Amino acid sequence: MMISRSKPAAAASTATLVKEKKKKKLPKLHDFVSTRDYTGAITLLEFQRSAGKSNEETDLWIAYCAFHLGNYQKTADEYGALMKGGSTHPDVCIGLACAQFFLGMYKEANESTTNAQASRLKNRLQFHCSHKFSDEKMLMSYHQQLQDLVEDQLSLAAIHYLRSHYQEAIDIYKRILLDNRDFLALNVYVALCYYKLDYYDVSQEVLAIYLAHFPDSATAVNLRACNHFKLYNGKAAEAELRSLQDMASPSFEYAADLIKHNMVVFRGGEGALQVLPPLVDVLPEARLNLVIYHLRNDDVMEAYSLIKDLEPSTPQEYILKGVVNAAVGQEQNSRDHLKIAQQYFQLVGGSASECDTIPGRQCMASCFFLLRQFQDVLIYLQSIKNYFYSDDTYNFNYAQVKAAVGNYKEAEELFLLIQSEKLKNDYVYLSWLTKCYVMNGKPRYAWELYLKMETSAESYSILQLIANDCYKMxxxxxxxxxxxxxxxxxxxxxxxxxxxxxxxxxxxxxxxxxxxxxxxxxxxxxxxxxxxxxxxxxxxxxxxxxxxxxxxxxxx
Structure with missing residues (x-):
């Protein structure tokens, strides 16, 4: 009886399983795209292609998904294959141009648009190409063709952003948001602009609106991590990116290179030589951060070789190019490099968009420092000192300027605030502090500073300074x-x-x-x-x- 009863029960269980399997449908393309799982979408599409069930629409979708994954080379290959196959679909030429644009192939992208049908997208793409070519005449021509449409206004906002006109970009995004509250992604753009304006708290508040709906967005989480880096420290920022990895977000692959890059920054340059070189031509910031890494490790010429051919287009690029030229000029005693550095600093510090920012004022201070106009340097450094009280580099520069204008008492106090052993062993630090001690009536401290030094050309110079300045005093x-x-x-x-x-x-x-x-x-x-x-x-x-x-x- 037990055996005979168990058979129908087993049969019923099998039937249930069959029914459940029937209920579980295979995911469709729409399911992957709606959840932004473009990797899954491409897997499905390529399976269909390998099974011989593909058509032109399949190829177009593969190109679309590859584009949204940031795999622009694959996108270009797919559209290129469609063109060779004689496709007349209107998306092919303009799609290829967009992929080429994102690959940095601006000339090829512009040429590809000539074969594309007239459209709003074509005008926007040519608008952006004109910006890349620094062709102001063509830029204004395409600008005039922009209409009061969301897509066109977003393109205009993007150009404002690329030109560091962040407030103008914010105004456009907010105007669009007033009429389109469901355009949640615009909050990310607004947050990014506030980040660029150094309003990190405001950036966080705006970003939270988007993250409340899409907590696994790689772009948004990465921006939140960058805000944490600025507001707190690298560890806090790193924890944010780890949370993104833990989510196994479908968008993670899209931002994989960006996240690897930012992890290096958050860790203070750890792994820079392994991670950054392959990304130099992928992410503009990778080149800049690799230059910074070399500067911090006193490899000035390596930094110079990376940046010498870069045509700066953003304040950060102008500033870094100025810093590198200043370092080369000081190392090689080259007036030409120092003059170039001074001009770059003046260009940034005197610009309408940067003159009232902290980096802008630092640039003007650096410009006057190189011109040896130390009273002017003081004006700019004093205006930002509240932001850099415990910053060793700032105190080092501020102390030098104070000493240069004869204010040795305050200069000594500033020099003694410095904690960095690297700076405290620098000849410039030692010589200026020695002079301050002598001028402040503390020759014994100056002498003790000399006694701690090893015999070298630098200690010989310090000895001469003590001998002559003590005599004068x-x-x-x-x-x-x-x-x-x-x-x-x-x-x-x-x-x-x-x-x-x-x-x-x-x-x-x-x-x-x-x-x-x-x-x-x-x-x-x-x-x-x-x-x-x-x-x-x-x-x-x-x-x-x-x-x-x-x-x-x-x-x-």
């Missing part, structure tokens, strides 16, 4: 000590003259009661230190000092 004891070592190292008669003058000066201070009498012994030791043979001058000065010491009962 009447700090004759440390001046004499410095001249004494210089005399031992070089034997230049000028160093003996300097030491002799410093010893006499110190003796005068002792006589006047401004230095302790016990220092007379030091004076005599310094005078005799290089006298292997009788020196009439040494003998005469020594005799005067001993006579005075005897008269005043000072033991020498």
């Amino acid at each position: 009447g700090q004759f004891f440390y001046s004499a000590k410095a001249f004494d070592i210089l005399e031992r190292l070089d034997g230049n008669p000028e160093f003996w003259e300097g030491k002799k003058g410093a010893c006499v000066g110190l003796f005068q201070l002792i006589v006047a009661g401004h230095e302790p009498r016990e220092m007379l012994r030091e004076v005599l030791v310094l005078l005799r230190s290089m006298s292997s043979q009788p020196n009439p001058q040494v003998e005469y000065i020594t005799k005067v000092i001993k006579t005075w010491a005897k008269e005043n009962r000072v033991g020498v």
Whole structure:
């Protein structure tokens, strides 16, 4: 009975499974596209193609999905094959032109549009090509053909964005959003503009509107990560991108290169030489960040080779090209490179869009620094100091300018705020801090700074600075000590003259009661230190000092 009853039950279970299988339909193309799973869509389409069930529509869909995956080369190949096959579909020529445009093949894209039918998309594409060619006349011609249509206005906003006119782009996006609240993606564009304007908090608020509906958007999550990087730190930003990976978002592949690139930035350059070089011609920022990496690692010429042929078109590119030329100019003592750097900085700092931004003011400060107009440098650095209180590079530059205008007290304070060991071991830092100590009446600190240095050309220069500046400031004891070592190292008669003058000066201070009498012994030791043979001058000065010491009962 048990066996006979189990058979129908098993049969019923099998029937249920069959019914359930029938209920589970294979996903269709629309299902993949609606969820933005373009990888799945292409897999399905290519399966149909391999099974011999494809037609022109299949090929067009493959090109469409490849485009939305960011695989523009595959897109171009698909449209190219359709053209060779004699396709007359209106999407083919213009689709090929769009793919070529995104591949950076602007000339080819422009040529492909000539074979495309007249359309709003064709005008927009030619509008963008004109911008890439910096052809203002053609740009304005296509601009005039733009209509008050959403697509045309979005193209105009994009050109404003590319020209760093972020507020103008925001105005267009907001105007469109007023009439089209369901165009949620525009919030991402607005957020990106606010990011470029350094309004990271505002960018986050606007971005949240889109992420509430599409939390797995690679573009939006990446922008949120960039905001976290600016507002907090690299670890916070990295956590955002990890969350995107955990979601296994269909759009992840689309942004894979961008995410790899940004991970390097968030990790402070870790893995830069492995990740960035292949992306140099894929992402414009990859070249710039690779240049920054080389600069930070003091490989100035490698940075220069990467950027020398770049025609700057954005403030960031102008700034970086200026920084690299300034570094090369200082390293090679090249006035030509320094002049180019100064011109780039002036161009950015004097532009209407950048003059009131922090980078713009930094550029003007750098421009005047290279022109050695330090009072003007102070005006710009003081205007942004609240943003850089603990920034070592800013304090380093600010301190140099303070010292250059004679404000040694504040310069010393700024130099001592610096924490970077690399900067603190830099000759420029050491020489300026030495000068500040001397000018602020702290020659002993200057001397201790010298004693910590290893023997080198730099320590020799510091010794000369102490010898001469202490002499000028009447700090004759440390001046004499410095001249004494210089005399031992070089034997230049000028160093003996300097030491002799410093010893006499110190003796005068002792006589006047401004230095302790016990220092007379030091004076005599310094005078005799290089006298292997009788020196009439040494003998005469020594005799005067001993006579005075005897008269005043000072033991020498």
